Amino acid sequence: MSRSEYKLRQQIVAIGKLMHQKNFIAAGDGNISVRLDRERLLVTPSGVSKGFLAPQQLLIVDLNGEKIAPRSGKWRALKPSSELRLHLECYRQRADIGAVIHAHPPYAIACTLAGISLAQCVLPEAVYDLGAIPTAPYATPASEEGAQVIRDLITQYDAVLLDRHGSVTVGTDVWEAYLRLERVEHVAQVILAARQALGKPPESLADEAIQKLVALRRATRSNR
Numbered sequence: 001m002s003r004s005e006y007k008l009r010q011q012i013v014a015i016g017k018l019m020h021q022k023n024f025i026a027a028g029d030g031n032i033s034v035r036l037d038r039e040r041l042l043v044t045p046s047g048v049s050k051g052f053l054a055p056q057q058l059l060i061v062d063l064n065g066e067k068i069a070p071r072s073g074k075w076r077a078l079k080p081s082s083e084l085r086l087h088l089e090c091y092r093q094r095a096d097i098g099a100v101i102h103a104h105p106p107y108a109i110a111c112t113l114a115g116i117s118l119a120q121c122v123l124p125e126a127v128y129d130l131g132a133i134p135t136a137p138y139a140t141p142a143s144e145e146g147a148q149v150i151r152d153l154i155t156q157y158d159a160v161l162l163d164r165h166g167s168v169t170v171g172t173d174v175w176e177a178y179l180r181l182e183r184v185e186h187v188a189q190v191i192l193a194a195r196q197a198l199g200k201p202p203e204s205l206a207d208e209a210i211q212k213l214v215a216l217r218r219a220t221r222s223n224r
Contacts, residue, residue, distance in 0.1 A: 008034050008042055008174070009055035015101070015178045016044065020051025024103040024181060030166075031081035034099045034174050035091070039063060043087065045078040063088065082142035089147035090170050093155050099174035103181050104166040107188035111135075112163045116195070118187055121205050126187045127213040128220075130159045133184055138163040159184050 012032050019025045030050050033043040041061050044050055048057060057078060060069040065084050070076050081087075087100040111118055118126075118133035126133065134153050139145035139162065150168060153160045159169045159180050167184050171177035194202040204210075 005036060005042070006055065008036070009058050011174050012042065012044065012058060013053045013055055015174055016050035016053045018178065019101075019103055019181070020049065022182075022185075024105045024185065025050055026104065030101070030103045031083050031087070032099070032101050032174065032177075033084070033087040035097075036060065040068065041087070041091070043080050043084060045075075046081045048078070063091065083146065085142075085144060085147040086150065086168055089151055090154050090168065093151065094170070096172060097170045098172045099170065099177040101169050101174070101177045101181050102166060103169075105181065105185035105188065107192060108161055108167050108184050109164065110192065111188050112161055112165075114192075116191060116201075118161060118184070118191065120191075120201070121210045121213075122191060122194075122202050123187055124205065124209070124213055126183060127205065127210060128217050129183050130180060131157060131214070131217060133157070133159045133161060133187060135161040135163055138165070141165055 012034060015032060019030055028047045028049055031044045033041050036042050039062060043059050043061055044053065045057055045059055057075050059067055059078060059080055061067050061080050065080060065088055067080055083102050086102055090097050090100045112135055117135060121127050134157055136149040136153055139149045150160050159167060161167050167181060169177045169180040169184060171180060191202065
């Protein structure tokens with residue numbers, strides 16, 4: 001195992017712990033993947049709590065989702081996540097994606113249950129970081145439908161809610177994908193609190209303010 005691969009394994013383990021500690025996942029929920037190279041991904045295994053992973057438990061798969069390693073030793077029986085289709089679709093649609101995180105953030109899911117859209121431009125940091133947070137139609141978890149409903153959205157957005165199910169966030173690396181997950185849940189908490197206090201949806205930012213934030217976001221992305 002190369003030093004760079006082991007570093008990625010340590011990062012995934014650290015992020016899995018954070019996701020568990022922050023209640024973004026429960027039990028064996030959620031999954032994380034990172035590009036190892038053009039043809040391989042490092043992914044979390046199915047049925048294992050992401051809060052208690054060991055670096056050696058992570059699997060290597062190809063871009064068709066076929067397991068490459070490990071094929072022997074203590075962890076040979078582990079299988080890739082049943083939600084791997086979501087991840088593979090993200091990588092197929094955008095060459096700039098280096099990592100994908102699927103989580104079950106409770107406030108964000110609550111918004112989908114209540115029919116509250118996070119695509120509304122309410123918080124400036126959300127517009128700057130993510131542009132908008134659309135909600136994909138409901139799809140049966142772990143099915144091919146999941147990949148289908150995010151296909152068009154993930155080409156335009158870095159964070160997508162899955163109706164009644166969770167979120168998908170992407171980034172150039174796994175930390176960026178994780179921080180976008182944090183942003184999604186923070187936005188959901190703020191919007192739900194505002195609606196409760198106001199008794200109605202909060203107002204969107206003014207069009208001029210939105211355009212300025214969009215311009216800043218585009219400038220930042222073009223300078224990467």
